[in-house]
Amino acid sequence: NAGVTQTPKFRILKIGQSMTLQCAQDMNHNYMYWYRQDPGMGLKLIYYSVGAGITDKGEVPNGYNVSRSTTEDFPLRLELAAPSQTSVYFCASSYGSSYNSPLHFGNGTRLTVT
Amino acid sequence: DAKTTQPNSMESNEEEPVHLPCNHSTISGTDYIHWYRQLPSQGPEYVIHGLTSNVNNRMASLAIAEDRKSSTLILHRATLRDAAVYYCILRGIIQGAQKLVFGQGTRLTINP
Numbered sequence: 519n520a521g522v523t524q525t526p527k528f529r530i531l532k533i534g535q536s537m538t539l540q541c542a543q544d545m546n547h548n549y550m551y552w553y554r555q556d557p558g559m560g561l562k563l564i565y566y567s568v569g570a571g572i573t574d575k576g577e578v579p580n581g582y583n584v585s586r587s588t589t590e591d592f593p594l595r596l597e598l599a600a601p602s603q604t605s606v607y608f609c610a611s612s613y614g615s616s617y618n619s620p621l622h623f624g625n626g627t628r629l630t631v632t
Numbered sequence: 633d634a635k636t637t638q639p640n641s642m643e644s645n646e647e648e649p650v651h652l653p654c655n656h657s658t659i660s661g662t663d664y665i666h667w668y669r670q671l672p673s674q675g676p677e678y679v680i681h682g683l684t685s686n687v688n689n690r691m692a693s694l695a696i697a698e699d700r701k702s703s704t705l706i707l708h709r710a711t712l713r714d715a716a717v718y719y720c721i722l723r724g725i726i727q728g729a730q731k732l733v734f735g736q737g738t739r740l741t742i743n744p
Contacts, residue, residue, distance in 0.1 A: 522675075549729060560719070561676070561734035608675045610729075617664040617723045621732075623675025 520544050524609050524624035531599040531631045539594040539627050541609030549612045550592040551621070552576075552584065554605040561608065567592055568615070599631045636720045641739045644710050652705040652738055654720030664723045665696060665703050668734070669716040676719065676734070679705065715742045 525540045543550065548569045553561040563576030567586040581603060583595040592611075596603060607627045612619040637655040644650045656665065667679040680687055680694045682703075687694040693706040707714055719737040723729075 551729060553734075558736070560736050563732075566729070610675070612729055615729060617666070617681065619729070620666070620678035620681070621668075621676070621729055623677065625674050 522609055522611055522622050522624035524627050526627060528628045533599060533631060535599050536597045539607055541592045541624060542590050543611040547611035547613050549615060551610040552594045553608045555608060556605050601631050604631045605629060636722060638720050638738045643741045645743045646712060647709055650707040650710045652718050655702045656722055657701045659700050659722060662724055666721045666723050667705050668719045671716045710742050712742050715740055
């Protein structure tokens with residue numbers, strides 16, 4: 519199993535550009551999550567999904583959109599990039615929602631907006 | 633939501649045991665204690681979790697105080713690869729992961 523795969527690893531965007539961060543998991547997990555991590559800080563939840571076709575906002579959803587058309591994929595869309603979105607983005611998945619379902623994380627996408 | 637408190641940083645030597653503390657004085661009876669760690673330039677990875685009894689796995693041990701207001705993650709013999717940020721997180725029995733709070737954690741430095 520590859521686990522959780524994120525692409526690209528790095529990206530530089532100009533202000534106002536848009537892009538999609540890709541996330542795929544091959545563990546047949548129902549739950550998927552997008553976090554951002556600013557330098558020296560913990561992780562903040564952007565959006566999450568409990569299954570194909572179902573998404574919901576996390577703590578910091580403004581400026582982002584998501585979709586979940588398949589169990590495997592959970593892309594994150596930035597429509598009008600802003601410098602405040604410079605961050606490292608992590609995608610994660612879990613089998614269920616209970617305490618016995620640990621999160622599995624990808625290795626992140628480092629995004630710079632200038 | 634119940635909160636955890638961890639030291640910002642700790643330092644230890646290679647091949648010595650490391651004890652990483654976590655305080656959670658407002659923990660509820662149904663909160664599990666989870667630990668994750670984040671190696672440099674990687675996403676967090678699950679380490680261990682427990683409720684009341686001490687727990688062991690191949691990565692670490694978790695010692696939980698009798699009153700459950702604190703816990704300690706124990707790395708029995710630290711290696712350079714254990715240098716990471718360690719997060720202590722509380723998770724309810726049926727609490728969805730969307731409620732998890734990843735604070736700033738403890739940055740562990742291992743000296744050769």
